[in-house]
Amino acid sequence: MKELNIDQTLNLVSCEARELEQSSRYGSLFGIAFVTEGEGVLSCDDDSWHYEEQAIFLLSPGHSIQFKSFYRTNLLTIFFDPFRIAGAADPLNSFTSMFRAVRDLFSVPNFLRQKELRSETDRLAVTHLVRLIETELSHLQDSSRDLVANSAALLVNLVKRNLAETQRPEPSGQYSEETDRVLNDVRRMVQQNSHLTIQELAAAMNMSQYNLNKLVIKGTGETLKAIISRYRGELSKGKLLDLQA
Known part of the structure; x- marks a missing residue:
């Protein structure tokens, strides 16, 4: 396993799939995984996806993943601290632009799923950038940190602009009692004022923005922004149906 941590906020890991599957160090982080070699089936919860070289997966905290490789599978995974994503607007964060893109990317529910890039040009660019990062991780030099950070930022933006937003209904009964209580409060307040x-x-719930987002991420694997966006979408859809009735 080859790893590079940049400013305690950005983690890049090149390894065999089984190493990532068995590691617990990155279970609390969001990640974008690029399959650099191999073919098989990735399972998580009740879902599974066939993958092959150049496949891309979005990984969310709290989900146990399992690879069934047809032959050796290697991955390059970029991991992101969820609380840096929540604070993406912080001007003191040197990765502000990248984390804003990551925040937007993970605002769509159903994180752990295979993604396909629509643009052939972007697919080629992603392939070359992944190879560049892996080379730098294998032969770290003085310039490696900046090259890897800039390449990771470009990868994030290429993935983000190629993904069509898809929504899925929020599953019922899958969260803890505390998480359900918080989500119900958020839903109720959004229904009362969708512009909150x-x-x-957070102020209405007597919590800090940081702690509220932390609780939601821990309980659901999604950011608070994603939850609110879904509730607003449900509310808008309901109003449209009322007008059509």
Whole structure:
């Protein structure tokens, strides 16, 4: 396993799939995994996906993944601290632009799923960038940190602009009692005022924005922004149906 941690916020890992599967170090982080070699089936919860070389998966915290490789599978995975994503607007964060893109990317529910890039040009660019990062991880030099950080930022933006947003209904009964209580409060307040900001929601619940987002991520594997966006979408759809009735 080859690893590079940049400023305690960005983790890049090149390894065999089984190494990532068995490791617990990155279970609390969001990740974008690129299959650099191999073919098989990736399973998580009740879902599974066939993968082959150049496949891309989005990984969310709290989900146990399992690879069934037809032959040796290697991955390059970029991991992101969820609380840096939540604070993407912080001007002191040197990765502000990248984390804003990551935040938007993971605002769509159903994180752990295979992704396909629509643009052939972007697919080629991603392949070359992944190879560049793996080379730097194998032969670290003084310039490696900046090259890897810039390449990771470009990878994130290429993935983000190629993914069509898809929504799925929120499963019922899958969360803890505390998480359900918080989600119900958030849903109720959004229904009362769909323009409420995260800061206003947190204040109404007597919590800090950081702690509220942390609780939601820990309980659901999704950011608070994603939850609110879904509730607003449900509310808008309901109003449209009322007008059509």
